[in-house]
Amino acid sequence: METVLVLDFGAQYSQLIARRVRECRVYSELIPYDTPVDDIAARKPKGLILSGGPTSVYADDALSIDPRIFELDIPVLGICYGMQLMTHALGGTVTKTGNSEFGKTELRLSREGILFDDLPERQTCWMSHRDSVTDPPAGFEPTGSTDSSPVAVMENPGRRLFGIQCHPEVVHTPHGTDILKNFLFNACDCSPTWTVVSIIEDSVAAIREQVGDHKVICGLSGGVDSSTAALLVYRAVGDNLTCIFVDHGLLRMNEAEQVIDAFENHFRVPLVHVRTQEKFLTLLSGVTEPEQKRKIIGEQFIRIFEAEAQRLEDTRFLVQGTLYSDVIESGTRDAARIKSHHNVGGLPVDMDLELVEPLRNIFKDEVRNVAAELGLPDNMVWRQPFPGPGLAIRIIGEVTQERLEILRKADFILQEEVRRAGLYRKLWQSFCVLPAIRSVGVMGDSRTYAYPIVIRAVTSEDAMTADWARLPYELLETVSNRIINEVDGVNRVALDISSKPPSTIEWE
Numbered sequence: 001m002e003t004v005l006v007l008d009f010g011a012q013y014s015q016l017i018a019r020r021v022r023e024c025r026v027y028s029e030l031i032p033y034d035t036p037v038d039d040i041a042a043r044k045p046k047g048l049i050l051s052g053g054p055t056s057v058y059a060d061d062a063l064s065i066d067p068r069i070f071e072l073d074i075p076v077l078g079i080c081y082g083m084q085l086m087t088h089a090l091g092g093t094v095t096k097t098g099n100s101e102f103g104k105t106e107l108r109l110s111r112e113g114i115l116f117d118d119l120p121e122r123q124t125c126w127m128s129h130r131d132s133v134t135d136p137p138a139g140f141e142p143t144g145s146t147d148s149s150p151v152a153v154m155e156n157p158g159r160r161l162f163g164i165q166c167h168p169e170v171v172h173t174p175h176g177t178d179i180l181k182n183f184l185f186n187a188c189d190c191s192p193t194w195t196v197v198s199i200i201e202d203s204v205a206a207i208r209e210q211v212g213d214h215k216v217i218c219g220l221s222g223g224v225d226s227s228t229a230a231l232l233v234y235r236a237v238g239d240n241l242t243c244i245f246v247d248h249g250l251l252r253m254n255e256a257e258q259v260i261d262a263f264e265n266h267f268r269v270p271l272v273h274v275r276t277q278e279k280f281l282t283l284l285s286g287v288t289e290p291e292q293k294r295k296i297i298g299e300q301f302i303r304i305f306e307a308e309a310q311r312l313e314d315t316r317f318l319v320q321g322t323l324y325s326d327v328i329e330s331g332t333r334d335a336a337r338i339k340s341h342h343n344v345g346g347l348p349v350d351m352d353l354e355l356v357e358p359l360r361n362i363f364k365d366e367v368r369n370v371a372a373e374l375g376l377p378d379n380m381v382w383r384q385p386f387p388g389p390g391l392a393i394r395i396i397g398e399v400t401q402e403r404l405e406i407l408r409k410a411d412f413i414l415q416e417e418v419r420r421a422g423l424y425r426k427l428w429q430s431f432c433v434l435p436a437i438r439s440v441g442v443m444g445d446s447r448t449y450a451y452p453i454v455i456r457a458v459t460s461e462d463a464m465t466a467d468w469a470r471l472p473y474e475l476l477e478t479v480s481n482r483i484i485n486e487v488d489g490v491n492r493v494a495l496d497i498s499s500k501p502p503s504t505i506e507w508e
């Protein structure tokens, strides 16, 4: 598989670079900036991209690059800080000119080159830098400039090394994708072969190779990730796969039925439906502390998987729907802690099973394309993410049958109205939260003292950051009226208008 590796020097946009490359149908992965050169070479990448970064090459804590990277005879594109590092490492000059550039800037090409081949001589690009390259290293030609950057683009076509001060990965650089394509197809000689069909074929072959004739289990949650992983493995090993769907009683309205229907009736994948609602409720009885809730639920999942793996003899493998974004998150040092508690919803870490992770190379939107190609029904392909611990972490305080019913009904109304308004797919998530407080209201002529429901709706690209969704007032009005009128035990509806960070998407 042709691969272009992006070395992450800590820019806000590093992840976006890999994503844009993949949108050009070339597989790309983000790796830490200090990955040993030998490890990089061993992967035989077709090209390397050095991301931007927040520091100056002259800062005491500047992230450095091993100059042997430029000796690998692999094309390299340095973007922003990446270009300055390349310059610094290869003997050019980076200067603190005092002329920073932030935002849209006009770029003028001064001579022909590879990166801007077939692109307009003057174009808008998006800049975000303080230092500038003033003298490129020997062998490089400056091919473009802006008012504040005498060397905004530089190329060494012989060694296939390129630097660009602006950010081709952001949408504010209108020709950004064309610039990346020129690097990928003209400098790296890549071919655009990373397609949904190739993803499916490659992963089915890899799964067969990994698993052989052994039995495999898959914890199916009904979400698009685990469902797609299960379908890929089923395609690879057929009935040697058994899916385990745990109905812990913390699911949304009609959720269990939809999952069972799809897998048992439509795909005919061997499925064990573990109905264990009462067990989970008993374990959660009296528990109010969020982390304790997650721990209890996670552990119980483990026990169930263990029991099923033992029942199905010769089970050596566990399928997991880990995504590329999860891999990146755990690879970027400071994101690891956030993620650890997310694995609670069904990752049996202490089980003696080898993991099969067919989605670890792809993004959520690519998973959805694969899912559609594999025939997963639309309502599952486009299902918004739902946490493993389910409604338990959206009920603040104790989880009881009564409170679960309240939340489930309110949530169903919100989903119905969000869909009716045509917004379901535009939102990363939309759901209700049931706080552990009550307030006074008046219904008819009587006083009520009941729970509020909080509406939480966010937009996001990958759940690492999120913004609260600006839902239309008419939709909010309908949802509020319906919830208060139709759900017993609720007399007030509130809207959560917090972004992430500093809040998180879920409340617990």
Ligand code: XMP
Pocket: 341, 342, 343, 344, 345, 385, 386, 387, 388, 389, 429, 463, 500, 503, 504, 505, 506, 507
């Ligand atoms: P937070 O609340 O940390 O959530 O902003 C980020 C994303 O992760 C989902 N989430 C989970 N998913 N098991 C999961 O499978 C979990 O324990 C879990 N906790 C949060 C959350 O819904 C959001 O999409």
